[in-house]
Amino acid sequence: MTDARARDSVANATAPVGSEGQRLLRLVPGSLSTIAASVGTDKGTVSCWRNGSKVPSSQLRARLLSAHGIDPSSWDRRPEGSASAESPALPVAQADDSLTGLEMCKRQLVRLHRLVDDTGLTSAELLKVEHEIGAAIRTKESIEAKAEMLEVRIVREHPTWRAMEARITEALRPFPDAAQAVADALAEMESA
Numbered sequence: 001m002t003d004a005r006a007r008d009s010v011a012n013a014t015a016p017v018g019s020e021g022q023r024l025l026r027l028v029p030g031s032l033s034t035i036a037a038s039v040g041t042d043k044g045t046v047s048c049w050r051n052g053s054k055v056p057s058s059q060l061r062a063r064l065l066s067a068h069g070i071d072p073s074s075w076d077r078r079p080e081g082s083a084s085a086e087s088p089a090l091p092v093a094q095a096d097d098s099l100t101g102l103e104m105c106k107r108q109l110v111r112l113h114r115l116v117d118d119t120g121l122t123s124a125e126l127l128k129v130e131h132e133i134g135a136a137i138r139t140k141e142s143i144e145a146k147a148e149m150l151e152v153r154i155v156r157e158h159p160t161w162r163a164m165e166a167r168i169t170e171a172l173r174p175f176p177d178a179a180q181a182v183a184d185a186l187a188e189m190e191s192a
Contacts, residue, residue, distance in 0.1 A: 018052040019122040021075030028068050039063040078120045105140045
């Protein structure tokens with residue numbers, strides 16, 4: 001065994017395993033070049049699969065199944081025997097009609113952040129969760145902005161507010177400077 005292979009072997013033994021496919025590939029005997037040749041790729045790609053920085057495409061997963069018996073779906077699962085693989089899944093949120101859309105969105109973000117904190121996620125799973133977090137944040141911001149606009153519109157169009165605005169305007173009519181200052185302040189509030 002060459003020094004480079006020995007270093008690779010030690011690094012693989014101590015590096016964290018992100019998926020069952022990665023774990024199984026590390027058990028395949030032979031050099032990176034030999035494994036690469038058996039599935040029609042290069043040794044750099046096989047090295048990336050072994051260290052977990054990349055996962056094989058569906059076409060190469062099928063070739064790994066033929067050549068080495070590695071189930072294609074194993075790349076999407078946590079490694080067997082890992083604590084994270086045996087940990088129970090997070091509870092699925094139950095539909096609750098009493099919650100607002102904003103409250104449900106906030107709960108979803110909490111669940112998604114818990115998933116990110118789970119160190120047993122594969123790279124692909126982590127990427128999907130991060131994407132979902134971004135989508136949930138955008139949804140939350142949209143709901144909050146719409147709620148704020150609705151609140152402003154409700155107040156602005158409310159008959160009580162309209163009556164108060166008319167009375168204030170009428171009361172300030174003898175005081176043009178004050179009336180202008182109040183009108184400017186109201187217009188500023190309405191445009192915000």
